[in-house]
Amino acid sequence: MSFPDTHSLANVALSFGLLFVVFTPLEWLFAPGKPSLFRREWGTDLLFFLGQYLLWTAPVVAVLVWIRAHVDALPLESLRETVAAQPYWLQFLVAIFLSDVAIYWAHRWSHSNEFLWRFHRVHHTAERVDWLAAHREHPFDNVYTRLTENLPLFLLGFPLHTIAGFAVFRGVWAIYIHSNVTLTPGPLATILGSPRLHHWHHESDHCGRVNFANLSPLMDRLFGTYHDPGEMPTRYGIDEDLAHGYVAQMIEPLRPRR
Numbered sequence: 001m002s003f004p005d006t007h008s009l010a011n012v013a014l015s016f017g018l019l020f021v022v023f024t025p026l027e028w029l030f031a032p033g034k035p036s037l038f039r040r041e042w043g044t045d046l047l048f049f050l051g052q053y054l055l056w057t058a059p060v061v062a063v064l065v066w067i068r069a070h071v072d073a074l075p076l077e078s079l080r081e082t083v084a085a086q087p088y089w090l091q092f093l094v095a096i097f098l099s100d101v102a103i104y105w106a107h108r109w110s111h112s113n114e115f116l117w118r119f120h121r122v123h124h125t126a127e128r129v130d131w132l133a134a135h136r137e138h139p140f141d142n143v144y145t146r147l148t149e150n151l152p153l154f155l156l157g158f159p160l161h162t163i164a165g166f167a168v169f170r171g172v173w174a175i176y177i178h179s180n181v182t183l184t185p186g187p188l189a190t191i192l193g194s195p196r197l198h199h200w201h202h203e204s205d206h207c208g209r210v211n212f213a214n215l216s217p218l219m220d221r222l223f224g225t226y227h228d229p230g231e232m233p234t235r236y237g238i239d240e241d242l243a244h245g246y247v248a249q250m251i252e253p254l255r256p257r258r
C-alpha cells in the first residue's frame with residue numbers, strides 16, 4: 001500500500017469530477033426508473049473509489065510490472081516477431097479477442113471457485129449498480145482481473161503504451177457498463193456490449209450465471225451464457241449475509257471460513 005501526496009489527491013479529485021460531470025447527467029436523463037443521486041451505500045462506493053485511486057492502483061501496477069518483466073524473459077521471440085510483423089488492425093483484433101477470452105473464463109471461474117469468489121463477491125454486494133458502484137472491487141480481485149486481461153498482451157510482446165491504451169479503454173468502458181442508463185451504443189452493442197447486459201450479471205437471481213464478458217458479449221454468445229430480456233433488471237446483489245462497510249469488506253475475504 002502506498003500513501004497519497006498532494007499531487008495524487010488533486011488527480012483523484014479531477015478524475016472523480018470528470019466522471020461525475022459525465023455520468024451523473026447521463027444517469028439522470030437515461031435512468032430506467034426514478035433517478036436518485038445519493039442512493040443507499042453511495043458513501044461506501046465513494047470509499048471504494050478513493051481506495052482504488054489512492055491506495056491500490058500503485059501496488060496493482062507494481063505487481064503487473066513485476067510479472068511482465070518475468071514474462072518478457074520467456075523464450076517467445078519468434079512468436080513476438082510474428083505478431084509484430086502483422087498489420088496494426090490485425091494485432092488490435094487479436095489482442096482484444098485473446099484478452100476477452102481470458103477475462104471471460106477468469107471471471108466465470110471467480111464465480112465457481114470458492115477462494116476466488118470470496119474476493120469477487122465484494123463486487124456483487126452492490127444493491128445499486130451505477131458508475132460509482134463500478135469501483136466496488138477488492139484489491140485482490142482487481143489484481144486478478146487486470147493480470148488476466150493483460151497476460152495475453154504480455155505473452156505476445158505488445159509494447160507498454162499499447163497495453164496502457166487498452167487498459168484505459170477497458171477501465172472507462174467498465175464504468176459505462178455499470179452506469180444506470182438505458183443508453184446503449186446502438187448497433188455496436190452486438191460487439192461492445194451495453195449497461196443492460198452487465199446489469200443482468202449483477203441481478204439477484206442471475207448473479208454468476210450470465211453475461212460474464214468484460215467487453216464483447218460475443219464471448220457469452222460463444223460459450224452459452226448470453227442473457228438479454230430487453231429491459232433493465234430491478235433487483236441487484238447476492239443472497240449472502242455479509243457486512244457492507246468498506247473496511248469490513250476489505251477484511252472479510254481474508255478471514256478464515258466460518
Ligand SMILES: [Zn+2]
Pocket residue numbers: 123178198202
Ligand atoms: Zn460488475
Ligand SMILES: [Zn+2]
Pocket residue numbers: 107111120124201208
Ligand atoms: Zn461477476
